[in-house]
Amino acid sequence: MSEAVVGTKTVAEINERLRRGEAVVLTAHELKEEVRRGRRFEVEDVDVVTTGSRGPMSGTAAALSFPLSGWRGSGGRLRVWMNGVPAFPGPATSEGEDTLDVVVYGTAASRYEPRRYGGGHLFRELVEGKPIHVEITAAGHPAIRRTVTIHDFNFARLYSVRNAFRNYTAFANFRGTRPLETIFGFRPMGPETGITVVGSGETNPLQNDPELRVIRLGTRILVNGAPGIVVGAGTRSSPARPNLSLVADMVGMDPEYMGGFMTDAGVEVLNAIAVPIPILDEATLRGVLEARDETIRLPVADVSDRLPFTETTYAEVWRGPDLQVRYDPAKCVTCSFACVAEHYCPVGAIVWSDKRHDDALCLACGACTVNCVGGAFTAELGQLTVDGRKVPITFRQSDRRRAMKIADLLRDRMRRGEFLLGDLGDRIEHRLPGP
Template sequence: MERSIESINERIGKGEAVVLTAQEVCELTDRGEDIEKVDVVTAATRAIMSGTYAILSFPVDAPCSFLRAKEVYMNGVPAHTGPCPNERLGILDLMLFGTDHSLDDHHYGAGHLFRDLVAGNPVDVKVVTDGDVTFTTQVTLGDMPYAMMYGTRHAFKNYSAFVNTSDDTISSIFHAMDFGPRLSEATISGCGQINPVKNDPMLQSIGIGTRILMNGSEGFILGSGTRSAKEKPNLTAFADMHDMDPEYMGGFFTSAGPECIVSWAVPVAVTDPSVVDAIKERDRQIKMSVMAVDKRACVGYSTYGDVWEDVDLEVTFAPDECINCALCEPQENCPMAAISFEEDKVKLDRYACFNCGLCTTLCVGDVFTGKMGSIKFELGDYSADVPIVLRQSDKKRALELSEKLKERILDGSFRLTQMVEQIQP
């Protein structure tokens, strides 16, 4: 195979390159068609990604109005001041962790804050100075000359399914409700065959300096992420928040508090035979560990075929089927607050909906429906078959992102970059 990033970029410029999404390649493979002429595969994922933080810098007051900020809150979410103490200039440099929670609203976290900023919504800022003077102001993303999002542990090659093997319910970041006991339900994370690192597991194409889209904004990969391992690699990257799309990011409420949603789209240049072999793998061939949240230990293995084959990627919504329950469980427990009522008529905000599917398992009528699949694995002498009740990855929008990246590569608005250095998987 004699391809390079330079030669592929030349072919793109001439309109000769073959660029396909990971899903399209898998469909070609199923039909037995040749994929040897594919130059670039666009892969994507959208999921809960705890290892997320943002660095923001913006003015809040006139120069010399205060020496240093002791505490800062944005919509109630605590921010960490520094690393450059520019407050005598009236400018704050802040770091916000994606898992930080608002002190005012336990359903609101930094993921919600990041989406609000990118959507152009004004954000309340509370500053407590080192002189114990408190003042408030409002800012928007447009007021911030610098706003970068970083991922320290993103885009796992494959993640896990989660179950509870104990006799008690458990609060967990892996469920929007208390986790049901005794293998009564499962949750999952990972987009399977379209995940970026799944399509380049040896990291021959993806490396330090690879240009990507994070939440729709161009950014770059910095290296491997925290807790990355050869069997389960992940990546770290950054991108400018000013160019992000709020639809692909946000907050997701769990029974252990709010988490952060992030989306990636990555071009995988087919420059090595290992990439060709990897992109052919279907969901049913991709091993997925089954983790017990009560033990935080692996109790078995399944495949992503259980998660993404013969299921509905989008929730079906039929508002006329509503039977007007005294308490609407889907509304009460929706991790995206996407369900509401207007004049006693149920509404679903598709823009906010994550397609997690929890509503389909809670609705006693037929308002919210969809096939969610189940996790099948061996647990000792027992063959488990546990229904999936919640998905913490949104494959529908990940597919959309891979298609958008493909279009941008073909129209020349996104250009592939040569890695600076290879990442050791």
């Protein structure tokens, strides 16, 4: 059942102010910077706070449907690839039709470049309008090859079942004696080789609504810049560590927020989401005000078992360290063997052959700063205090800069009256194992 939030404002009242251009809409970052400068906020001072998160969100898949003549096989006997990435026919059967329905996993790897290209790369290139090469094989039939673009699709929708964890954990190989393969490294994580951090800190949507008071079933959001909705709790979600399931049409998404992300254990998929937090009462405002980098716990775990043994805060990750990587091509020493920074860049933002760094792709993870022999890539990534000693951050899997940018995007749309709040739906419930 839908549960009302009793307070001094209603969603309908805020929407009316949004329509008139009178609503006060701030990003989470803006509001908290004001708090740091000494400002005290009351419920009447702000109507909506926009939040954002960007990073690998592995529970993402795309359901696609497009006309394709020349085949009329049974979905159960077909094998389909898109740019070499496996696409699974269905879930609806298409036998006897000239339309093909497929599902593509964001973490599926290309059969041609399994360590360099996957579903996340495919999704970005689809949204960019690039040509996509489709291959279909079926027993007893000649292979079919076609080239399509997103303009050929009559249905293209992202379904993501695990997004925007209420921040996460920092990982390092503290106790090991050998490198360990892990999704939290750009290469096997060696003993005492630095620490990986995950989580957007104070911009994270669920961190700003920790009790899920206003983030509910049907909450209207942005997914990679396009309108989407929350459909419930995500997989592995719990009251202590919630995350969200989302859905959004791919048409209208901004490829800047999308892409593939290569880890030591395989390919991942990048997403960015923005969620509005309507300030309806004191409890909602308090949840936002208390979610500051300085107060948000960051558990620290050994990557071997992922069990936290100490903690710090996100202030060591995001208060002071750089949000972007600087590149000076004059310092490139043109390594004769290969560019190590290019090899380990998780998003393919470095092109060694022409000394180019693509900021539109760059996540500012910091891997290049660790691997560049000549020091052409630099960024202050910070250090974490772990049991009284400083451990350098060497890899960031969250993109704070674009988390803030998509929160800015949502704020601007709301200020222009182009994006309104949805009615408060039912509370999100966590279905735990058991009778």
